[in-house]
Amino acid sequence: MASTSNPDPELVRRMCEVIVHRGPDGAGFHSDEGVALGMRRLAIIDVATGDQPVYNEDKRIVAVFNGEIYNFGELREMLIAKGHRLRTAGDSECLVHLYEEFGEDLVHHLRGMFAFAIWDRDRRRLVLARDRVGKKPLYWRSDHSSIWFGSELKSLTRDPGMRREIDPVALDHYLTYQYVPAPWSIYQDVHKLPPGHVLVWEGGTVTVERYWELDRTQRSVVDPREEEQRLRELLLDATRVRMVSERPIGAFLSGGVDSSAVVAAMAMQSSNPVKTFCIGFEDSRYDERHKARMVADRYATDHHELVVTSNLLDILPRLAWHFDEPFADSSAIPSFYVAQLSRQHVTVALNGDGGDECFGGYQRYALMNQARRIPVVPRPLAGLLGRTGTLMSQRSASRSLSRRLGRLMTFVAAHPSQRYARLMSYFTPEQRSEIYSDSLQEALAGVDSYRLLEDIFHGSSAKTDLGRVLDVDTFTYLPGDLLVKVDITTMANSLEARSPFLDHHIMEWAATLPSALHVRNGQTKMLLKRAVAPWLPPQLLHYPKQGFGVPLAAWLRGELRELVFDALTDDTARGRGLFRPSAVQELLRRHMDGVDHSVRLWALLQFELWNRAHAAPDDTVVSGAGCHA
Template sequence: MCGIAGMASTLAPDTNLVRRMCDVITHRGPDGVGYHDDDHAALGMRRLAIIDVATGDQPVYNEDSAITAVFNGEIYNYAELRRELTAKGHRFRGEGDSETLVHLYEEHGTDMLDRLRGMFAFAIWDRTRERLILARDRVGKKPLYWRADHSSIWFASELKSLAQDPGMRREIDPVALHHYLTYQYVPAPWSIYEGVRKLPPAHVLIWEHGRATIRRYWKLDRAEQRFTDEREAEERLRELLLEATRVRMVSERPLGAFLSGGIDSSAVVAAMAMQSPEKVKTFCIGFEDRRYDERHKARLVAERYGTDHHELAVSADLLDVLPRLAWHFDEPFADSSAIPSFYVAQLSRSHVTVALTGDGGDECFGGYQRYALMNQAGRIPALPRPLATASARFGNLITERSHSKSPARQVGRLMRFVAEPPSRRYATLMSCFKPEQKAAIYTDAFREQMADMDSLLLLETLFRESSAATDLGRVLDVDTMSYLPGDLLVKVDITTMANSLEARSPFLDHHLLEWAAGLPAAMNVRGRRTKLLLKRAMAPWLPQELLNCPKQGFGVPLAAWLRGELRELSHDVLTDETARSKGLFRRAAVLDLLRRHAEGADHSDRLWALLQFELWHRAHAVPGAPALTGAACPQTRG
């Protein structure tokens, strides 16, 4: 595990720049640093040593050093690959997984990606062909940013590395911001800066002689398979999870697991405990507000498996953690569960270097209530256009004027929901700012600039292009390609790497994902019941009390914070001269949102999205701008 950075050029590369790019991400790899320089490429990495601690330094080379690689992640089938490659005459210098990349490339070119089982972002430099290969794992566990001009290409694990180049313009991409306000994250391939892109998951980029081409190398097949025996499916699920967990327990450094109290992390802990000769170390955080605290459920699993359990009640000052998060998240990011994620990573790192997580269980097995809603809504016929327009208009009006969780608000959301076709319904469900809400808050100039840009089309297109036969299958597909890599995995990568901790996710093993993709919809969701197969499969492993609990999520009391300890901060940051000077949002509209939230209507998600954009902007785009009184972004940390 590490952070990588580098460049290739038809001219001489800037080796000093690459060193600065690596220095700023020391938190991703505090255990070592390595560089490769030649006439047309400079590659660098920061290492967090997990496997082959003694001899696993990077960059790695083939036998004649014509092929070089830097790598972030883990290749779980590296031992098998090493045996195959050794049998074909390849010679290895170390004992780890990184070297498999250069030799696989020699054998298979970019088709090597089909052979890899793991999480990764890597760069391979082929000096003979003057070719740079950039690749990212199937679901997007590991990040990779890049930018290019007519002669050069730059890449890095984090955007702040690319920003070390004084030649990179730090101009906000208005389309990326527009999409961010809809989804609370900047979706790939955009980044928040113009001219910088994310390599999407399951894609490979080939750069040769100043030209870059990108292709997708993997996609889930959502065609339903025939399962005649549900008990066989339950048994197969347990086998796949045990195997996916086993290969992720290989480590020369201390290893543990996040244990939130939900089914997914509990299942992973159970699978670890069954295969570990030692007590599994587990980590859980909670809040004093019982609505957001699942520590009691985590204890049930910890006690059942006799884990070495550690808990933390979060009571730290938000004015301390928010600027730290703004610095580590190189783009605006408005998933408030990043706060507990940061704290559980911080707690874990004081005991272990590797932590397994339950990420991906919901997307594999239909765990969110929105899946049940979409499954049921598939039986609702499309409304005639005039009726649909009226229903949407009145639904918006009722929702805007209703208090949080009031019956009227639920009616308004339902009216808006049924007014739209299935693809639009789901995109709307997943949106923070609706199109009309963005139009209302934008300045005239920004509204005109974005007039023809419909962010909801991003998810609508994924929904329509899915190979699934049902609406449930389509939304699982959409989430696997958007919400999972754009939100959940970004959150986990950034918060764990900020604490120099490696996270591994058994549910995201591509063998398990491919098997789960073929499950009939009714095996996962029926009526309002979700994750049915996983719950049945885990019945022998987990306490019944936990299996029967409704899904709680990794939430925070955001609405209360914005009416309480963050009220003054949000008002100041969202309305001061620094905010107004960008010319993006109308001050009167922002003040109205603040006022209505303070009076009881729930606008917490939208206010949080605006606040996180402002904090990001002050931490990165305008160094020296005021962010939080008495709290500085930890820019010396990297």
């Protein structure tokens, strides 16, 4: 924290103690007039001398840092050539010297994932920054004289002076998208620093500015084979720099194209067998172990598998504690278990995150690409079509054909930006209106959660709808859902995750490719699949995308039935005054009768479990999770 008065170093120590899982290998602190900094260390690079905080030569600049700077070798050479004296052999110390050279523009020189704080003692100036795509989290809050910040929201709640009042807009976004997007947090007084932004605090004044975004101006491509070769080169390089570690390293291997390509790139650049980790389910519809084994066999990896047969009643409270905000992506469960399995063998794990957002991997991209052929519906007719479709969707809950027809009518009537917002939503505006209490509806008067996505869609530099929705996902779904899920589940197990596809060199290069190299004729990830075809078993390229799904609907009708009824209908839940009890009961009844409302019930359940996990002053972790291999 920084303050115009005297900050509390003991508070900072408590803030660090509660996130010991992020850094079990040590702690570091600095305090002087105006600032108190602290950090927890997971030692991976420069294990012997890489402790933090780090200082410049006269200790007028001090920094703490979470993440990895992959180009630290080149940065060190450049700084030494400019006359700087570095006492360590790692990446952290580069930050203070880069700040001396470039000020807050130092972020443009960094290749990696990071959240850092730099204190300039002479100017009594604090600089906070987050990496381009949001791999590493950063929460903050400020009043007129002080600023508090941390990697997890639970650190900020150590301050007894912080109000824990739920932000109704954040709650509305959460139920729409299953996560709380930046810059909101679930609490009114706390913010997330968005990806690719720098925050400067000076004299009690906060300034936040964006420093990075993708340019989606498409370039002409003469020979796609040259692009395939260039992609292979970029992926090999991005993987190589992420294999630097003094601790054991491995990879998540789901059997999808992205993680398989990363494992292939690792194997081609490693003198030892790559350690790979895969999670499976007894339900074959959600089990991808057979695909992962194809890649593991091809590259003779040291392969490890785990079948999740956990008692969900044990793991859900633990996840609710680690996720400091309500989070409804149910794939957090297998993500936690693959991280837990991996940590038994390695400290660093590479993954395939970002491949879909860079190269057009989701089926919804193909749908949006095909929908561009739908002629614009005149406004009066669009309104009528949309209202009719909404009514059919709502009133035909037990008739799937009518419900699908209603959704199609609503989709056709909408502008492309709103079409995509509806595709990405889990509760539609109509469904949220049904369950919200009168007081919550009043608090949300005039709020339109779809505007979050629509504004990015309209502000994109892309000239195609496909490029615009790739922008939307890159700045919302990717950092708000996928990267939060991976950061929290890996850090809960003291494991570092690295993502070669999220190297900004790959992202910036991919953003300029013609849309037809991403999605064409209903086929997704065209260029990527062709580029990595020489690396992977042929049949792997033709499997439909499965995702990291779980049998959620069956769970809620089976082993979680009692929990979901108790949690959503007892006096505690009713007493919050946020949702209409009768509407929640109706959702439960419909789901148990066979209409799939699992994603909506899961979102409500996770919100309630989050409330209960973080209501106690000590935020006690409920531990225990049963699996067998």
